[in-house]
Amino acid sequence: MSNLSLPNKPVDWFRNTITLAIAVAVIWSLIGLEIKWERLIDLPGDLYVIGTLMFGEMNIEDFPDLVGAMWESISIAWVGTLIAALFAIPLSFLAAENLVGRPLAWLIRQVFNLLRAIPEVILAVALIPIFGLTPLTGVLAIGIGSIGTLGKLFYEVIEAIKKEPLEAADAVGANKLVRFRWGVVPQVMPEMASFVLYRFEVNIRASAVMGLIGAGGIGNDVAQALRFNDWSVAGMGMLIVIFGTITVDAISGAARKQIIRGSSAKSLTPVEVQA
Amino acid sequence: MQASELKIPKKPGLRGSVMFSISFAFVLTIVTMITVEFSLLEIIENFTRPNMVVDGLLSPDLTQIFSERSRSAFLETLQLAILGTVSGGGLSLLMAFWATDFGNPIGWLRVVVRNFNNVIRSIPDLLWALLFVTAVGVGILPGLLALFFFSMAVVTKLTSDTLDGIDQGPIEAARASGSGQLSMLRMAVLPQILPSYASFLLYGFELNLRASAVLGLVGAGGIGSRIEFFRGRLEWSEVWGLVLMFFLVVFLVERLSVTIRRRLV
Amino acid sequence: MITFRNVSVEYRPGEKALDDINLEIQEGEFVVIVGLSGAGKSTLIRTINNLVPITDGELQVDGNSVGDLSRSGVRKLRSRIGMIFQGFNLVDRATVIQNVLMGRVYKLPTWRNVFGAYPKKDKQIAAKALNRVDLLEKAHSRATDLSGGQRQRVGIARALSQEPRVILADEPVASLDPPTSHAVMQHLQKINRDLGITTIVNLHFLDLATAYGDRIIGLRGGKVVFDGKGSECTPEIFEGIYGRSLTAEDTLQEDI
Ligand SMILES: Nc1ncnc2c1ncn2[C@@H]1O[C@H](COP(=O)(O)OP(=O)(O)OP(=O)(O)O)[C@@H](O)[C@H]1O
Ligand SMILES: [Mg+2]
Numbered sequence: 001m002s003n004l005s006l007p008n009k010p011v012d013w014f015r016n017t018i019t020l021a022i023a024v025a026v027i028w029s030l031i032g033l034e035i036k037w038e039r040l041i042d043l044p045g046d047l048y049v050i051g052t053l054m055f056g057e058m059n060i061e062d063f064p065d066l067v068g069a070m071w072e073s074i075s076i077a078w079v080g081t082l083i084a085a086l087f088a089i090p091l092s093f094l095a096a097e098n099l100v101g102r103p104l105a106w107l108i109r110q111v112f113n114l115l116r117a118i119p120e121v122i123l124a125v126a127l128i129p130i131f132g133l134t135p136l137t138g139v140l141a142i143g144i145g146s147i148g149t150l151g152k153l154f155y156e157v158i159e160a161i162k163k164e165p166l167e168a169a170d171a172v173g174a175n176k177l178v179r180f181r182w183g184v185v186p187q188v189m190p191e192m193a194s195f196v197l198y199r200f201e202v203n204i205r206a207s208a209v210m211g212l213i214g215a216g217g218i219g220n221d222v223a224q225a226l227r228f229n230d231w232s233v234a235g236m237g238m239l240i241v242i243f244g245t246i247t248v249d250a251i252s253g254a255a256r257k258q259i260i261r262g263s264s265a266k267s268l269t270p271v272e273v274q275a
Numbered sequence: 276m277q278a279s280e281l282k283i284p285k286k287p288g289l290r291g292s293v294m295f296s297i298s299f300a301f302v303l304t305i306v307t308m309i310t311v312e313f314s315l316l317e318i319i320e321n322f323t324r325p326n327m328v329v330d331g332l333l334s335p336d337l338t339q340i341f342s343e344r345s346r347s348a349f350l351e352t353l354q355l356a357i358l359g360t361v362s363g364g365g366l367s368l369l370m371a372f373w374a375t376d377f378g379n380p381i382g383w384l385r386v387v388v389r390n391f392n393n394v395i396r397s398i399p400d401l402l403w404a405l406l407f408v409t410a411v412g413v414g415i416l417p418g419l420l421a422l423f424f425f426s427m428a429v430v431t432k433l434t435s436d437t438l439d440g441i442d443q444g445p446i447e448a449a450r451a452s453g454s455g456q457l458s459m460l461r462m463a464v465l466p467q468i469l470p471s472y473a474s475f476l477l478y479g480f481e482l483n484l485r486a487s488a489v490l491g492l493v494g495a496g497g498i499g500s501r502i503e504f505f506r507g508r509l510e511w512s513e514v515w516g517l518v519l520m521f522f523l524v525v526f527l528v529e530r531l532s533v534t535i536r537r538r539l540v
Numbered sequence: 541m542i543t544f545r546n547v548s549v550e551y552r553p554g555e556k557a558l559d560d561i562n563l564e565i566q567e568g569e570f571v572v573i574v575g576l577s578g579a580g581k582s583t584l585i586r587t588i589n590n591l592v593p594i595t596d597g598e599l600q601v602d603g604n605s606v607g608d609l610s611r612s613g614v615r616k617l618r619s620r621i622g623m624i625f626q627g628f629n630l631v632d633r634a635t636v637i638q639n640v641l642m643g644r645v646y647k648l649p650t651w652r653n654v655f656g657a658y659p660k661k662d663k664q665i666a667a668k669a670l671n672r673v674d675l676l677e678k679a680h681s682r683a684t685d686l687s688g689g690q691r692q693r694v695g696i697a698r699a700l701s702q703e704p705r706v707i708l709a710d711e712p713v714a715s716l717d718p719p720t721s722h723a724v725m726q727h728l729q730k731i732n733r734d735l736g737i738t739t740i741v742n743l744h745f746l747d748l749a750t751a752y753g754d755r756i757i758g759l760r761g762g763k764v765v766f767d768g769k770g771s772e773c774t775p776e777i778f779e780g781i782y783g784r785s786l787t788a789e790d791t792l793q794e795d796i
Contacts, residue, residue, distance in 0.1 A: 050409065
């Protein structure tokens with residue numbers, strides 16, 4: 001039987017370009033970075049030593065202080081998230097193209113984008129000279145830093161609302177405020193609440209490191225302990241960070257599930273990732 | 276017959292769990308505000324007082340980034356983010372497979388991998404950096420290691436969530452034709468998740484780029500060391516100049532990445 | 541070719557999905573299995589390639605005792621049995637030819653599968669399989685871009701590229717409309733006639749069963765209640781298999 005010929009394979013330029021770009025970027029980085037790779041050889045050994053120092057023997061006396069510090073971190077994250085939500089909610093309505101004009105929406109979105117780009121830690125660095133080495137610095141850093149992300153998530157929710165309730169409000173001759181109160185708010189509430197909780201979970205991680213630069217919370221204790229080779233404190237601090245974060249994640253995640261259940265919301269986790 | 280007044284059915288009270296949640300959130304807010312010594316007055320006072328940070332922000336030195344040292348620190352940040360993402364993100368594909376039942380038939384190992392990943396994910400980027408600075412000393416290697424672990428955890432989580440939702444049909448087809456485990460993963464599973472996975476890698480890169488800017492604050496290389504340097508000298512115009520220029524780049528990279536990701540999915 | 545001797549299958553202890561099955565299927569036969577939902581059709585088909593392990597009895601397939609095979613023995617057996625699914629089970633994002641080449645997976649070393657480095661010979665086998673279902677020109681289309689009937693034909697080509705001795709098809713046309721169903725069944729029939737591949741198809745439409753089945757096996761409650769020529773199968777016999785009178789839902793064309 002004669003050989004069949006397959007049709008020619010189309011060239012996927014998009015894919016090829018990206019593959020090539022990645023390869024070039026990796027090679028460029030490998031050459032550019034003067035990394036002392038040989039230090040990697042000792043790394044497992046060093047980590048083992050540090051690990052045994054940190055987790056080998058723990059002192060129960062350190063426990064209450066560290067738990068208190070973790071609580072401070074959680075508090076920083078919660079208050080910071082609420083502050084961010086307080087600003088993000090009104091701003092996000094002004095950024096939704098189905099509610100306001102395009103130019104205004106565009107402007108607010110750029111503000112969100114700018115705020116989103118800057119990490120909380122950098123904000124904290126800038127706030128320390130103003131507020132000192134206090135938890136309030138951490139709160140404000142997280143508060144300002146989360147406005148952008150929350151705002152973006154919020155206006156996407158607002159833009160996805162169904163038109164029918166708005167039409168119903170219009171049909172009975174409602175004014176703008178009534179239309180907003182009954183046509184928009186009920187639709188966006190559950191998802192917004194869920195996203196605030198989601199951001200809270202993210203912010204726990206951010207607030208845990210605020211202390212590394214002196215802005216309050218458990219990071220402070222861990223950083224100090226590592227600096228002064230106070231290994232067992234650092235170890236217990238780490239464990240408390242891990243345990244605290246996972247616990248808060250679990251509680252907050254369960255709460256999100258409760259909120260979303262029974263509402264028309266589509267997804268549990270914001271698809272920040274899908275842009 | 277006279278119509279008697281209609282009786283409206285009694286409004287059902289809020290569900291117990293809802294009431295509980297609202298009160299819980301309220302109490303939580305009060306207690307946490309006390310913990311962090313929240314004071315609106317202090318915030319207003321401090322912000323209205325003249326200070327050099329805000330002065331610096333109003334007159335940022337946007338050319339600082341082009342100076343010899345800042346520029347090389349900036350490139351270092353970029354390279355760190357690239358290598359961190361490629362290595363961490365690459366490994367996360369394996370980790371994600373190991374965390375699913377079709378990728379890893381050994382039950383207990385699956386549980387171990389999942390929990391390991393949860394632990395890794397609960398440690399923030401900067402804490403990783405500090406740990407590795409402690410372990411291998413100041414430099415860029417601890418920065419790279421931090422980004423490696425950080426992005427591995429994030430990408431693994433996203434990828435394994437995607438794996439949980441894939442179409443199992445092709446897996447059955449592969450098994451029915453006598454495929455081995457690895458070939459099955461490659462032929463029946465990978466094509467299904469590849470676009471999402473690529474998108475997660477880009478997302479990881481965005482996160483890493485942002486994270487790599489702060490690594491320097493704890494001595495782990497990159498542009499953060501320059502920011503820290505100027506902060507130490509209280510030169511806020513330079514600090515803000517670097518921050519603004521760097522995040523202009525982050526912003527542009529993110530736009531690009533978002534555009535590519537849209538095409539991928 | 542395939543022999544069931546007192547075969548039983550229990551998914552849960554005490555609940556027999558297959559109950560004491562005795563069958564002898566000859567090489568090159570075209571067998572259709574009919575029965576109500578839950579009668580055990582899918583289970584029967586899946587025991588043949590050990591996707592469902594048997595609980596009792598003995599099952600011989602192509603000279604192997606299926607119950608006694610090692611893991612690699614099972615894989616080897618499966619590589620010689622092509623399977624076609626109701627839901628097609630294609631990798632949607634992959635191209636047609638990539639899907640068909642999945643049929644070569646057992647014959648090729650793992651690294652070739654992983655890197656997609658297929659030898660010319662295997663590509664030829666895949667191309668011939670595609671050609672047989674008249675889809676060669678769609679080789680580089682994505683599986684998602686095809687119609688339902690075309691997708692099932694890709695499924696057939698994938699099975700064919702295994703160069704199988706047996707083809708199993710579990711309700712291959714249940715998600716298709718009537719004309720497409722006939723097209724797919726005709727492809728299966730032609731392949732059976734041309735290549736002599738033993739073919740076993742689950743169907744729940746009686747008119748399709750009699751039109752294509754040289755032999756029809758009726759299942760009910762996990763037992764074989766009918767086994768005979770397709771041409772001998774009268775509506776009365778089907779009523780016996782189903783244990784109820786026939787309705788319009790039991791046929792593809794609504795003219796019973
Ligand atoms: N994976 C499983 N686990 C437990 N029980 C199963 C499983 N698969 C099938 N069964 C049971 O085995 C019996 C036979 O099922 P089977 O799927 O073989 O029937 P079928 O004839 O293919 O039906 P259908 O036309 O609905 O596909 C049913 O009672 C079913 O509930
Ligand atoms: Mg079935």
